[in-house]
Amino acid sequence: MRIPAILDIEASGFGRGSYPIEVGVAMPDGTVVSYLIAPHPDWTHWSDEAERLHGLSRELLLEKGFAPRQVAEQLNVLLEGQTVYSDGWGVDSSWLALLFYYAGCRQAFQLDTLTRILADEQLAVWDKTRDDLFAAHDGRRHRAGHDARILQQTYIDTHGLLRKAQRQQR
Structure with missing residues (x-):
């Protein structure tokens, strides 16, 4: 089984005006990297509701976050030439852009x-497997x-369930 690299992004809010505040990547070898992103001066939108979900304050990002260029360069070094996958591609691709x-x-x-890359059988058990994890x-x-x-890990577990079901059908 080929394990995919998975990317996830947390943002300042939902929808228009929101921007990325944290990006994390799970690499095929199981290594996980994560970067807090200091808001660019043009990025002013902030949602208290989003902050309650991710627990990251704007002040923390300004203090401990990396500049967008630093994060982008690190992601390029880490992921150059690869295809990385996201479960929230619609919003993650916009925030990454x-x-x-x-x-x-x-x-x-x-991205x-x-x-x-999911088989129908994986999709059928995806939500439950993810929620259990x-x-x-x-x-x-x-x-x-x-x-x-x-x-x-959800990908790995659902792939294992798919392989088990295929063996049982033989």
Whole structure:
């Protein structure tokens, strides 16, 4: 089985005006990297509701976050030439594009939707498997690195269920 790299992004809010505040990647070898992103001066939107979900304050990001360019460059070094997958491609691709735009550099990897590599049988058990894994980890959610790792483990577990079902059909 080929284990995919999974990317997850946390943001300042939902919808228009929101921007990336944390990006996490679970690599095929199980390594997880995560970067807090300091808001660019043009990024002013902030949602208290989103903050309650991810637990990251704007002040923390300003104090401990990396500049968009630093994060973009690190992602390019880590992921160059690869295809990385996201379960929230619609929003994650927009936030990633915004990050690279403000970083002033080209994205050296592709982001694709996770559903592209899932079999129908995996999709059928995806939500339950993912929710069980989150529950086994104290129900924690909405931190990019942790979520990326749980999604990657969900892929591994659902792939194993698919292989088991295929063996039973023989």
